Amino acid sequence: MKIVCLLMACLLIWINPALAQESMSEEEKVVHVLNRLTFGPAPGDIESVKAMGVDAFVDQQLNPQSNQWFDPVINFLGQNPVNRLTPVQLFLKFGPPREARNADGKGAAGPRVDPAKRKDLVKIVTDRYTHVASAVVESRLRSNIESQRQLQEVLTDFWYNHFNICIDKGLDHIWAGSFEQQAIRPHTMGKFRDLLGATCHHAAMLFYLDNWENSAPGNSPSHGKFGGLNENYARELMELHTLGVDGGYTQSDVVSLARILTGLGLPNKKTGLPKGEGRRLGYAFDQSRHDFGYKNFLGHKIKGSGEREIEEALDILARHPSTAHHIAFKLCQYFVADRPPQALVDRLSKRFLESDGNIALVLKDLFHSSEFFDKQYFACKFKSPYRYVVSAFRASGVHMGDWRIVFGFLKQLGMAPYSCLTPDGYKNTRDAWLNPDALLRRINFATGLGSGRLPGSPGQAVDYLQLQKTLGDVFSPQTLSVVHSSVPQLKAPLLLGSPEFMNY
Amino acid sequence: MNRRKFLQKASLLSFSLLFPGLQGWALSGGSKIPGSKKLLVIFLRGAVDGLNVVIPYADSRYFELRPSIAIAAPGVQGGALDLDGRFALNPALAPLLPAWKDRSMAFVHCCGSPDPSRSHFDAQDYMETGTPGSKMASTGWMNRLLEVLPDNHSALQAVNFGPTQARILEGPRSVASVQVGPGGVNKMPVDMPVIARSFEQLYSSGNDSMSRAFAEGMEARRKIMGEMDQEMVKASRGAPLPGSARNFGKQISRLFSRDQTIQLAFLALGGFDTHVNQGSSTGQLANHLTAVGEGLAEFIAGLGPVYKDTAIVVLSEFGRTVRENGNGGTDHGHGNVMWLFGGAVQGGKIFGHFPGLSDGDLFEGRDLPVTTDFRAVLSEVLVSHFEVTDSGLNKIFPGFKNSRLGALSVMKS
Numbered sequence: 001m002k003i004v005c006l007l008m009a010c011l012l013i014w015i016n017p018a019l020a021q022e023s024m025s026e027e028e029k030v031v032h033v034l035n036r037l038t039f040g041p042a043p044g045d046i047e048s049v050k051a052m053g054v055d056a057f058v059d060q061q062l063n064p065q066s067n068q069w070f071d072p073v074i075n076f077l078g079q080n081p082v083n084r085l086t087p088v089q090l091f092l093k094f095g096p097p098r099e100a101r102n103a104d105g106k107g108a109a110g111p112r113v114d115p116a117k118r119k120d121l122v123k124i125v126t127d128r129y130t131h132v133a134s135a136v137v138e139s140r141l142r143s144n145i146e147s148q149r150q151l152q153e154v155l156t157d158f159w160y161n162h163f164n165i166c167i168d169k170g171l172d173h174i175w176a177g178s179f180e181q182q183a184i185r186p187h188t189m190g191k192f193r194d195l196l197g198a199t200c201h202h203a204a205m206l207f208y209l210d211n212w213e214n215s216a217p218g219n220s221p222s223h224g225k226f227g228g229l230n231e232n233y234a235r236e237l238m239e240l241h242t243l244g245v246d247g248g249y250t251q252s253d254v255v256s257l258a259r260i261l262t263g264l265g266l267p268n269k270k271t272g273l274p275k276g277e278g279r280r281l282g283y284a285f286d287q288s289r290h291d292f293g294y295k296n297f298l299g300h301k302i303k304g305s306g307e308r309e310i311e312e313a314l315d316i317l318a319r320h321p322s323t324a325h326h327i328a329f330k331l332c333q334y335f336v337a338d339r340p341p342q343a344l345v346d347r348l349s350k351r352f353l354e355s356d357g358n359i360a361l362v363l364k365d366l367f368h369s370s371e372f373f374d375k376q377y378f379a380c381k382f383k384s385p386y387r388y389v390v391s392a393f394r395a396s397g398v399h400m401g402d403w404r405i406v407f408g409f410l411k412q413l414g415m416a417p418y419s420c421l422t423p424d425g426y427k428n429t430r431d432a433w434l435n436p437d438a439l440l441r442r443i444n445f446a447t448g449l450g451s452g453r454l455p456g457s458p459g460q461a462v463d464y465l466q467l468q469k470t471l472g473d474v475f476s477p478q479t480l481s482v483v484h485s486s487v488p489q490l491k492a493p494l495l496l497g498s499p500e501f502m503n504y
Numbered sequence: 505m506n507r508r509k510f511l512q513k514a515s516l517l518s519f520s521l522l523f524p525g526l527q528g529w530a531l532s533g534g535s536k537i538p539g540s541k542k543l544l545v546i547f548l549r550g551a552v553d554g555l556n557v558v559i560p561y562a563d564s565r566y567f568e569l570r571p572s573i574a575i576a577a578p579g580v581q582g583g584a585l586d587l588d589g590r591f592a593l594n595p596a597l598a599p600l601l602p603a604w605k606d607r608s609m610a611f612v613h614c615c616g617s618p619d620p621s622r623s624h625f626d627a628q629d630y631m632e633t634g635t636p637g638s639k640m641a642s643t644g645w646m647n648r649l650l651e652v653l654p655d656n657h658s659a660l661q662a663v664n665f666g667p668t669q670a671r672i673l674e675g676p677r678s679v680a681s682v683q684v685g686p687g688g689v690n691k692m693p694v695d696m697p698v699i700a701r702s703f704e705q706l707y708s709s710g711n712d713s714m715s716r717a718f719a720e721g722m723e724a725r726r727k728i729m730g731e732m733d734q735e736m737v738k739a740s741r742g743a744p745l746p747g748s749a750r751n752f753g754k755q756i757s758r759l760f761s762r763d764q765t766i767q768l769a770f771l772a773l774g775g776f777d778t779h780v781n782q783g784s785s786t787g788q789l790a791n792h793l794t795a796v797g798e799g800l801a802e803f804i805a806g807l808g809p810v811y812k813d814t815a816i817v818v819l820s821e822f823g824r825t826v827r828e829n830g831n832g833g834t835d836h837g838h839g840n841v842m843w844l845f846g847g848a849v850q851g852g853k854i855f856g857h858f859p860g861l862s863d864g865d866l867f868e869g870r871d872l873p874v875t876t877d878f879r880a881v882l883s884e885v886l887v888s889h890f891e892v893t894d895s896g897l898n899k900i901f902p903g904f905k906n907s908r909l910g911a912l913s914v915m916k917s
Contacts, residue, residue, distance in 0.1 A: 230829050413667055440718070
């Protein structure tokens with residue numbers, strides 16, 4: 001009889017894996033929410049979450065505007081003018097000087113430039129680009145490390161990668177930061193449709209995925225480069241930003257969407273300076289380059305109406321069940337596990353559809369789900385190189401001095417901020433980042449940081465007892481015994497380079 | 505080690521150790537296993553425009569469909585370099601012409617994956633797992649090849665060049681990763697015994713993925729550093745190598761010719777997604793191809809006698825549209841051209857069926873078709889080069905029915 005009961009129990013668990021769930025301990029939950037909703041615990045974080053309770057912490061992070069913290073980072077970001085300028089202002093102030101522009105207005109030093117002056121012009125352009133890009137990278141690193149509104153920072157990382165643009169492409173040197181400030185940050189917990197619309201119209205995206213040149217097919221060749229269709233953005237908009245690669249679209253949908261998007265581009269002499277949203281995001285719609293024909297898009301008949309077609313198409317995409325599933329899956333993979341539980345993905349995907357893509361509501365369900373606190377997912381994720389570095393600065397309390405050294409290190413690890421060349425953004429799974437050479441490089445970084453000898457960020461050797469307290473009860477007896485028996489200078493480096501600190 | 509000695513050592517942890525500046529590679533010695541064959545796979549990510557790599561200049565449609573990006577026919581200024589009277593090479597790849605002339609370079613035109621996906625990411629995955637159309641494969645075909653080859657117990661038997669592990673090398677067999685460019689093989693704190701020992705204790709549990717990665721990383725590192733020490737003096741006198749991928753040829757050939765335990769290597773180069781302003785014999789694509797051509801030529805030169813035992817395969821996920829698009833670029837297409845090099849390659853030939861460029865010949869009326877499965881070419885290379893058996897091939901490319909193995913004869917028999 002006993003055996004039968006046992007068999008029944010096993011069978012039940014096998015049929016319904018949910019029954020096999022074991023929840024995390026209260027102690028683990030505290031560390032877990034800090035691991036997942038923030039870039040990792042900083043000194044005092046565990047104590048403060050314990051004091052307010054896990055649920056209250058989650059709610060507080062989901063309402064970054066409502067809390068009363070004085071956030072020095074927001075202040076810092078606001079003070080840096082580069083973070084407040086619109087794309088047009090950035091172009092006028094930091095774009096290539098008029099005489100250095102190619103016929104198309106971009107480029108570093110067009111062919112018409114007198115070769116004698118070319119070198120000077122290239123230097124001017126390089127200096128301007130470097131000036132803006134430096135401020136932007138430093139802002140991102142500092143706000144990720146220091147901001148109190150950590151979920152906002154984590155989601156900025158998530159959505160930026162979802163709608164990735166690369167800072168190394170021409171004018172995106174000066175526009176990548178604006179893309180984050182104007183298209184990503186205001187919508188990280190808002191409506192997906194708004195986020196989609198803002199990224200679609202922002203100058204940085206129009207430039208990165210070439211839609212600024214996308215023009216009605218057969219547009220007279222006298223238009224030069226605006227001579228016809230360009231499918232690049234249309235394809236990635238469906239494959240990466242919304243439906244997902246298996247989301248049920250065909251090559252003819254790609255062409256239809258590209259046609260719908262014709263004419264959405266950058267302001268120029270002909271369009272004049274934009275107003276309103278166009279001014280904020282840096283786009284202009286050029287009717288003369290738009291394809292006003294009928295389009296059949298994902299089974300919908302789209303009448304040629306100009307700019308409104310784009311809104312229609314974005315509505316269709318944002319509300320499509322494939323999009324809901326794609327976003328739910330990516331959120332679960334990012335916040336729960338590399339191979340996320342199907343039931344949770346399905347529930348969140350439903351929530352996404354019902355709430356018309358309300359990101360905060362989807363996240364709320366995620367962070368309160370039983371799957372999120374399933375013991376098997378505690379510290380199961382392997383930190384990406386970027387998360388590793390940010391979490392190490394947070395945990396150690398070392399002040400990041402020269403950000404360029406940190407940027408260079410992240411470049412070696414293949415994950416410098418804003419530098420992902422391809423539109424799919426950086427991955428955040430173990431398979432993508434765990435490799436022998438990279439692990440040794442992290443250990444080198446840990447050795448420098450923990451011993452107070454990190455180039456560019458010198459300081460005291462990190463107090464390993466404080467570090468241990470900051471990170472909570474996550475270390476194995478083996479790790480603790482190696483640390484305790486090691487020479488003092490290596491104790492903090494060992495903790496920061498330990499297997500436990502590689503995971504979150 | 506006593507405390508004083510440790511402090512002396514620890515004080516060596518200077519800037520240069522943690523974040524070394526530009527420094528070249530320097531490897532020497534290395535165990536010698538005579539007769540070991542080598543394979544370098546280069547992946548051109550972003551889908552290189554094969555039609556402007558190996559140009560069907562005898563077909564007038566080529567010039568009609570590409571008014572602004574066509575490469576001029578051989579014989580004119582900036583024109584393509586004739587290969588066989590029908591096809592010509594992009595002039596940016598001129599450094600490779602000697603390999604064509606000495607018959608160690610060949611191409612397979614209209615080659616690629618039978619899966620029609622025009623997604624970069626899916627198509628790259630398919631080509632790297634070797635299972636087009638199926639997302640179930642979790643390992644890369646080069647890792648499965650490693651399983652099929654006799655284990656030579658070297659931490660460097662397979663090497664991934666670059667900061668991230670490529671899908672093609674993912675799998676149960678361990679793979680070393682080495683950075684190309686600056687900072688690749690410079691001294692780091694873990695090279696100091698006291699630090700290495702402590703971390704070895706931390707990562708000694710053995711069986712989890714992180715401990716394995718650590719052990720493999722240390723083993724590969726010691727091997728490389730051990731060989732490097734002997735040449736440190738020499739290296740510091742030489743001019744530093746700049747960090748561009750342009751130097752990949754020098755770096756990798758040095759490793760290949762000095763450490764004979766290396767058998768498989770992989771390198772990915774990016775920047776080929778030329779939707780806009782592709783250029784023709786000069787411009788964006790030409791610049792990227794110049795780097796590839798010079799790098800490959802330097803690789804071949806650097807290999808010296810090892811070249812005869814080396815095969816080089818250059819792949820890309822799919823080709824690009826035959827017609828240029830509205831912005832002087834090309835969009836995602838289908839068939840492409842595969843490049844082959846090596847002492848055993850049946851060189852000086854363009855393989856594969858190239859049907860022509862009239863609308864009826866094109867895939868979906870817009871792209872080069874795939875008339876040769878990329879796995880058919882790779883199978884021939886593996887069988888000839890590594891003597892892989894039928895069952896081995898089944899493991900490397902599961903489900904691939906290659907009824908005409910050897911039909912192309914890209915390798916000398």
